[in-house]
Amino acid sequence: MTSRNPISRRPISRRMGRRAAPILVLLAVLAAACSSPSDGGDDASPTTGGGGGDASCPAVNVATSPEKLDLLTDLARTFNAERPGGVCANVSVNRVSSGAGMAALAKGWDEGVDGPLPTIWTPASAAWGAVLDFRLQEKGEAAMAGEGVPFMLTPLVIAMPKPMADAVGYPAKPFGWADLLRLATTTDGWAAFGHPEWGPFRLGKTNPNFSTSGLSALIAQTYAATGKTERLSLEDLNRPEVDTYAKGVESAVVHYGDTTLTFLNNLARADRSDTALLYASAVAVEEKSVIDYNSGNPDGVLQPGEQPRIPRYPLVALYPTEGTLYSDNPLFVLTAPWVSDQQRDVGTAFQDYVGRPENQQRVLQYGFRPANPEVPVAEPIVAANGVDPDQPQTLLQVPEPRVMNGLLDLWDTQRKGARVQLVLDVSGSMQEAAAPGSDETKLDLAKRAVISALDQFGPSDEVGLKVFTTNADNAGGDSIDLVPVGPIAATRDEMRSRVESLLPRNGTPLYLVARSSFEQAISGYDTTRINAVVLLTDGVNDDGTPGDDRQQLDDTLKRMQQASQGENSTPVRMFTIGYGRDADLVVLRQLAEATNAAAYDASDPRTIETVFANVISNF
Amino acid sequence: MKRLLAVVLAVLLVGGAVVLRSRLDGDDGGGGGGGDDGPTAAASVSCVTEVFAACQAATGNVATQQTAGAALDRLLVEPLTPATSAIEAWVLPRYLVQAVEAQRARMGAPPAFGEVSDTVAWTEVVPAGVPDRLAALAASCGAVDWACVANDAGALWAELGATFPGTVKVGLDPPLTSATGLVALGAMTTAALGPFDPSLTDTQAWVSDLLRSQLAAAPSGQTALATLATRAGTYDVAAAIGADAVKVAANNPRVGVATPAPAAVLEVVVASAADRRLDRDLAKGVATQLKAAGWQDGATPASLVPAGDVLVALRSIQGR
Numbered sequence: 060m061t062s063r064n065p066i067s068r069r070p071i072s073r074r075m076g077r078r079a080a081p082i083l084v085l086l087a088v089l090a091a092a093c094s095s096p097s098d099g100g101d102d103a104s105p106t107t108g109g110g111g112g113d114a115s116c117p118a119v120n121v122a123t124s125p126e127k128l129d130l131l132t133d134l135a136r137t138f139n140a141e142r143p144g145g146v147c148a149n150v151s152v153n154r155v156s157s158g159a160g161m162a163a164l165a166k167g168w169d170e171g172v173d174g175p176l177p178t179i180w181t182p183a184s185a186a187w188g189a190v191l192d193f194r195l196q197e198k199g200e201a202a203m204a205g206e207g208v209p210f211m212l213t214p215l216v217i218a219m220p221k222p223m224a225d226a227v228g229y230p231a232k233p234f235g236w237a238d239l240l241r242l243a244t245t246t247d248g249w250a251a252f253g254h255p256e257w258g259p260f261r262l263g264k265t266n267p268n269f270s271t272s273g274l275s276a277l278i279a280q281t282y283a284a285t286g287k288t289e290r291l292s293l294e295d296l297n298r299p300e301v302d303t304y305a306k307g308v309e310s311a312v313v314h315y316g317d318t319t320l321t322f323l324n325n326l327a328r329a330d331r332s333d334t335a336l337l338y339a340s341a342v343a344v345e346e347k348s349v350i351d352y353n354s355g356n357p358d359g360v361l362q363p364g365e366q367p368r369i370p371r372y373p374l375v376a377l378y379p380t381e382g383t384l385y386s387d388n389p390l391f392v393l394t395a396p397w398v399s400d401q402q403r404d405v406g407t408a409f410q411d412y413v414g415r416p417e418n419q420q421r422v423l424q425y426g427f428r429p430a431n432p433e434v435p436v437a438e439p440i441v442a443a444n445g446v447d448p449d450q451p452q453t454l455l456q457v458p459e460p461r462v463m464n465g466l467l468d469l470w471d472t473q474r475k476g477a478r479v480q481l482v483l484d485v486s487g488s489m490q491e492a493a494a495p496g497s498d499e500t501k502l503d504l505a506k507r508a509v510i511s512a513l514d515q516f517g518p519s520d521e522v523g524l525k526v527f528t529t530n531a532d533n534a535g536g537d538s539i540d541l542v543p544v545g546p547i548a549a550t551r552d553e554m555r556s557r558v559e560s561l562l563p564r565n566g567t568p569l570y571l572v573a574r575s576s577f578e579q580a581i582s583g584y585d586t587t588r589i590n591a592v593v594l595l596t597d598g599v600n601d602d603g604t605p606g607d608d609r610q611q612l613d614d615t616l617k618r619m620q621q622a623s624q625g626e627n628s629t630p631v632r633m634f635t636i637g638y639g640r641d642a643d644l645v646v647l648r649q650l651a652e653a654t655n656a657a658a659y660d661a662s663d664p665r666t667i668e669t670v671f672a673n674v675i676s677n678f
Numbered sequence: 679m680k681r682l683l684a685v686v687l688a689v690l691l692v693g694g695a696v697v698l699r700s701r702l703d704g705d706d707g708g709g710g711g712g713g714d715d716g717p718t719a720a721a722s723v724s725c726v727t728e729v730f731a732a733c734q735a736a737t738g739n740v741a742t743q744q745t746a747g748a749a750l751d752r753l754l755v756e757p758l759t760p761a762t763s764a765i766e767a768w769v770l771p772r773y774l775v776q777a778v779e780a781q782r783a784r785m786g787a788p789p790a791f792g793e794v795s796d797t798v799a800w801t802e803v804v805p806a807g808v809p810d811r812l813a814a815l816a817a818s819c820g821a822v823d824w825a826c827v828a829n830d831a832g833a834l835w836a837e838l839g840a841t842f843p844g845t846v847k848v849g850l851d852p853p854l855t856s857a858t859g860l861v862a863l864g865a866m867t868t869a870a871l872g873p874f875d876p877s878l879t880d881t882q883a884w885v886s887d888l889l890r891s892q893l894a895a896a897p898s899g900q901t902a903l904a905t906l907a908t909r910a911g912t913y914d915v916a917a918a919i920g921a922d923a924v925k926v927a928a929n930n931p932r933v934g935v936a937t938p939a940p941a942a943v944l945e946v947v948v949a950s951a952a953d954r955r956l957d958r959d960l961a962k963g964v965a966t967q968l969k970a971a972g973w974q975d976g977a978t979p980a981s982l983v984p985a986g987d988v989l990v991a992l993r994s995i996q997g998r
Contacts (some may be wrong), residue, residue, distance in 0.1 A: 078750065136764075144739070152718075185897070206899045207899050208899055209900055209908070210898055212908055213909075214911075216695060233843070306725060378911075380843065382911070383911070385909055387897070387899075387909075389899060403934035419980075428908060429908065430900075430903075430904075430908050431906030431908070432903060432904045432908055432926045432933070433907075433925065433926055433929040434929070434930070435929060435930040435931055435932060436932070448910070449910060450908055450910060450911065451841050452842070452844065452910075452911050453843070453844055453911050454911040454912040457741060457897075553914060672729075
């Protein structure tokens with residue numbers, strides 16, 4: 060069930076879990092789709108579960124967003140064994156992120172890339188089904204999803220460390236996006252609430268092009284800006300005050316990203332060093348993530364032998380007064396050419412089966428709310444875990460797909476700008492074949508990934524390109540700034556050209572370059588932007604002088620931690636990518652964690668394009 | 679002796695064949711039924727959503743499902759004879775039968791149905807709600823009846839003397855498609871306006887205002903009752919099949935049930951397609967299953983729900 064994914068796109072978390080990295084799905088029309096581990100993101104390529112049924116029975120595949128893979132796998136197994144109503148079936152379950160599943164179904168499912176053809180598709184939110192059908196109809200094709208059956212529910216909340224929530228009046232005083240906007244835009248930050256030591260208000264919010272919770276947060280803040288709770292329109296989106304509101308909220312964002320787990324893991328780590336309150340003041344996540352975090356299990360998965368670590372500062376779920384949205388995890392029995400009537404019947408029977416009260420009791424164990432009205436909300440959705448079963452008080456209507464398209468388009472102009480240094484390894488090992496028998500080298504694939512990802516940056520983002528290898532400049536230097544950090548609108552073509560001409564060369568002075576790139580970003584620090592370094596490498600540190608390696612690394616990590624922590628920190632995030640099987644994932648994770656960023660695993664070079672896109676989703 | 683045995687065997691074979699054929703055909707002759715309460719072999723049975731589960735149990739999972747709205751649309755346009763319709767029997771609200779036959783008569787079309795049963799089961803459509811919200815409405819109105827729900831939908835809770843945030847959010851399954859939603863809308867309209875003429879502009883304006891401004895739309899894929907019970911914050915009150923609401927309330931403390939008087943009654947009948955005999959075994963089986971699900975039999979109480987053709991006219995207001 061947790062087998063190694065051949066097309067992994069996982070951030071390297073401590074648990075290296077299945078709920079790690081999300082997927083980039085740029086919506087061609089909308090501009091994007093979304094997913095995250097806690098809300099439907101994670102790997103698009105399948106991890107299989109379930110099965111075990113009679114091989115002579117019809118095979119039915121369920122493509123599920125990752126957060127419910129374990130649960131659905133168990134249910135598939137019992138369904139196959141019990142044969143409810145005499146239904147003979149061999150149901151198996153594969154993990155496919157919400158956004159990736161939608162994109163795959165919209166473009167034409169490719170079994171080689173996307174996994175087995177699904178009979179049932181269950182993304183994190185019904186909105187994905189609406190977007191899929193919208194896109195199919197735009198192409199003149201028949202709708203495929205229709206109306207799904209909700210499986211389990213969890214609302215989007217603003218999670219805040221309890222001391223901070225107390226400072227804004229929790230639990231007596233309601234909190235909403237308007238309060239968050241005031242916090243985000245005040246020059247006093249937390250000083251306005253008597254806590255100057257907490258610095259400015261910092262918001263963790265995922266990229267709505269990738270993450271369901273990010274998309275829900277975007278919808279919710281936009282409704283809040285309009286004062287409406289339903290019928291959000293394109294006209295609403297274009298009102299100047301709505302634009303100002305959005306930019307105000309976005310201005311407080313720490314960074315974006317493809318998964319809420321990056322924030323939660325970083326917050327948990329910061330909590331252990333008593334710096335949680337300086338990392339993020341609030342994070343837009345699903346309610347179940349608050350329960351997981353407070354139980355000492357921020358990514359919701361306890362690996363064998365792993366012990367939960369209860370946080371020093373628990374999170375509390377603030378349910379925005381203006382309203383929120385549920386992720387409802389619908390099961391769509393697809394109306395697709397590859398789905399037979401027999402498979403549809405099995406799919407419908409499986410829908411009924413998972414909705415049974417005894418099966419709905421099981422969703423509670425995962426921190427979700429049951430979708431069967433006869434199963435009440437109960438433990439662990441209780442106040443002691445920082446959540447409130449009687450909330451939310453107001454629900455928001457999911458906008459029409461065309462309005463969501465408009466939202467995503469506009470978000471590109473409203474999101475916080477970025478100042479990013481791309482640092483690429485061009486050491487000799489990059490000339491190795493990307494895969495056995497492949498004509499392409501690792502560098503070939505990396506170049507393609509970088510060029511492709513350049514389009515993800517907005518025109519006002521500032522991006523630079525640096526490459527590193529020993530004696531990079533033929534004068535003993537370790538790196539070369541091929542394109543200085545500057546507005547990408549002016550340098551995109553040059554950067555593309557530079558990348559295309561890269562050649563593999565010498566050794567890998569990883570520690571020195573990590574440090575110097577970090578210092579360079581600090582020196583150009585821009586308080587109005589997300590400041591970051593993206594470091595891609597395929598090897599271990601190899602600068603020709605192994606004797607001082609340990610000291611170099613320790614000094615680098617110490618310096619990064621100093622700069623990233625504290626009231627007056629200048630946080631530069633270092634997102635690292637371990638490329639190929641020889642990359643030093645441990646060190647890359649240390650570098651990322653020292654800056655409260657995330658490390659990504661592209662140990663299979665064929666995944667680099669997706670992984671790189673995921674990394675850029677942080678901006 | 680051999681000849682005697684052969685005769686006996688032949689009689690048994692013929693008798694068995696007759697019994698088998700009878701079982702296969704169902705109660706084709708329409709006579710009396712009897713038999714047990716297990717699944718009948720009725721073929722081509724179409725049931726509206728509200729009673730589909732009971733139909734499935736009564737027919738051994740061979741029934742098909744349609745919303746009341748879809749059934750109505752189909753019944754108004756198709757010439758429903760055995761030669762032209764695949765559906766031989768319908769399980770549907772009584773109001774729908776009334777409306778269909780009245781409208782077909784006006785159009786000069788032949789009747790849609792052959793025989794129509796008496797009411798096989800009925801249930802009240804009730805306001806289910808979050809218990810403290812129902813209590814607040816009761817305090818405001820004196821009792822949670824349909825007039826109370828109609829008049830307070832969309833009002834600020836603060837105006838009603840309650841401390842809850844926002845407005846009174848009433849959930850209604852879409853009257854255009856749902857029998858439950860349409861019956862509730864009919865009851866609310868009667869309760870608020872008294873006997874009404876749906877062709878009057880004032881009536882239409884009132885209904886439009888109620889639907890467009892005050893009643894929240896249910897998320898797709900769930901009834902208003904399920905939404906009320908599972909998605910806190912969506913509704914304070916939802917119109918629901920009484921039998922379903924009672925069952926949910928028994929298990930879920932988030933749901934309470936009001937029992938307005940006068941009631942909003944939804945009656946269900948079984949009807950055969952034109953030129954066919956009524957399948958009484960099917961009627962009996964559905965009645966048994968619905969009763970097991972909490973529906974009632976026997977005399978119906980006084981109801982606010984207007985006649986079928988008036989209800990259908992109300993539905994068309996919703997569609998504008």
